[in-house]
Amino acid sequence: MTQEHDFQKKTIEYEQLLENFKRLLKKNGLKFTIQREVILETLYNSEEHLTPEGLHKKIQTTHPDLKTGIATIYRTLSLLENEAIVTSLSFGTQGKKYELGAKEHHDHMICIECGSITEFVDAEIEKRQHLIADKFGFKMQDHSMQIYGICAECQKKNN
Amino acid sequence: MTQEHDFQKKTIEYEQLLENFKRLLKKNGLKFTIQREVILETLYNSEEHLTPEGLHKKIQTTHPDLKTGIATIYRTLSLLENEAIVTSLSFGTQGKKYELGAKEHHDHMICIECGSITEFVDAEIEKRQHLIADKFGFKMQDHSMQIYGICAECQKKNN
DNA sequence: GAGGTATTGAAAGTCATGAGCAACTGGTCA
């Protein structure tokens, strides 16, 4: 698969994401604005999990002309989260980090030294979660799992 | 097993918890204070998960003579958490909830309607978490899992 | 019991996030 091919694929994927967003906005009588598009685009182009603050800085760099206010970032992120387009990870007092939730579900492994996040999925765990919820007559809507520890990188550094 | 017997058992369990706490304090050159004891005792006597604010109110009721400041609650809770005597559950902006962590490990099922928390354990999931961490060369120190949804009670109410 | 250090309560300070408001902008309809 060539770079170009990859790019094509990404573009199409993004277009679909954008169309879906527009559709949801219209459905709820909301408007499609430049700010909302830039935020979605920035999330899409970012590999890592972003804090609202980080997202704001990134946009100020890539779109210096657009004076996007931090409040709009927060408003749009919670809008996107409500529409299940992005998901958030909570870090207690340290705030939240967001990522596009369009991709397949996964859980997180978080390094308590450098803060890096590794994603993973385990079908067996997913399955058992459903079994457990059923057992308690609980109607499961979402779930999250985090493993905290020290990543391979930081372990090396510590030696 | 009689009520009295139960009480005896609880008392002994609490004494051990308290002794352990005192030992850890001394080991770290810290002092054992009335406030710290009251906080531990209140956590011990509470079935539910408590917020720092809730803990504060509870103590103001049970120990009105002791003018415990909210700062002391926070300081003691993080002390207890560092010593692994209590563990916390993060609720994003809504803060944290604490529980005595002395009991065996478990995960949480959280009702998004009434906020109630149900505990559960699943050996299989625990096992797989370790396997996953190993696979990534990650030195696991802790982990947490939450299932969000609607509890049986609230489902009934909704009908 | 004295002395030195850790701890406490009260209040001020942080920091992430949400609200209020006037100016502004999509998008629909004439």
Next chain:
DNA sequence: TGACCAGTTGCTCATGACTTTCAATACCTC
């Protein structure tokens, strides 16, 4: 196409959950 108007935005202020500061006070060791 242009006007209208509800939804949006940026700014600034408010809020809520902690955290820090500091002088007064309580532990605990000798």
